[in-house]
Amino acid sequence: MSDPIRFLLGTSEREIRDADPNMTVLQWLRTRAEQPGTKEGCAEGDCGACTVVVGEPDTGGRIRYRAVNGCILFLPALHGKQLITVEHLRQPDGALHPAQQALVECHGSQCGFCTPGFVMSMFAMYHNEDRPGRQRIQDVLAGNLCRCTGYRPILDAAERMYDLGDGDAFSARESETAQRLTALRGDDTLHV
Numbered sequence: 700m701s702d703p704i705r706f707l708l709g710t711s712e713r714e715i716r717d718a719d720p721n722m723t724v725l726q727w728l729r730t731r732a733e734q735p736g737t738k739e740g741c742a743e744g745d746c747g748a749c750t751v752v753v754g755e756p757d758t759g760g761r762i763r764y765r766a767v768n769g770c771i772l773f774l775p776a777l778h779g780k781q782l783i784t785v786e787h788l789r790q791p792d793g794a795l796h797p798a799q800q801a802l803v804e805c806h807g808s809q810c811g812f813c814t815p816g817f818v819m820s821m822f823a824m825y826h827n828e829d830r831p832g833r834q835r836i837q838d839v840l841a842g843n844l845c846r847c848t849g850y851r852p853i854l855d856a857a858e859r860m861y862d863l864g865d866g867d868a869f870s871a872r873e874s875e876t877a878q879r880l881t882a883l884r885g886d887d888t889l890h891v
């Protein structure tokens with residue numbers, strides 16, 4: 700019997716016992732957690748459709764957010780971390796997250812299949828980078844592919860989101876979340 704995996708799904712605490720070590724985060728989200736907002740494209744780490752964000756506390760009590768491909772991330776790697784998907788971005792007042800609102804305003808989505816992945820990569824960038832330049836935005840979003848919109852409006856949206864508010868609900872809860880994760884993690888951290 701293996702130790703339970705404990706993590707935050709958005710802000711909700713989850714504990715999974717006897718997890719299948721071969722189950723990916725994408726499979727778990729779509730088949731067990733009933734959260735199908737994260738999409739499956741290539742299922743081999745190439746297209747970015749499955750992008751989720753994993754938050755992990757640093758030594759200073761802040762959260763480091765990383766965009767990762769859920770199709771190649773295995774469930775046990777979530778222990779002591781926060782898993783954030785496109786389902787969790789709605790703000791407390793019901794508004795879209797700046798990353799989502801900017802994509803709407805810049806017409807950065809057509810069929811929408813790639814959009815949750817772009818949103819999550821932009822969400823991580825929103826937290827990690829302060830108004831990066833166009834080249835840096837291109838580099839950050841290089842792992843997300845779009846087959847129908849064209850990239851210019853998506854890159855425009857990644858610039859625009861910084862004009863749509865200063866911080867979000869995740870920023871407001873950051874120190875509380877760091878404390879919760881530290882308590883969940885205990886001494887047996889598994890690193891992604």
Ligand code: FES
Nearest residue numbers: 740741742747770
């Ligand atoms: S589904 Fe394509 S990178 Fe995961």
Ligand code: FES
Nearest residue numbers: 809810811845846
């Ligand atoms: S909006 Fe269709 S693949 Fe990007």
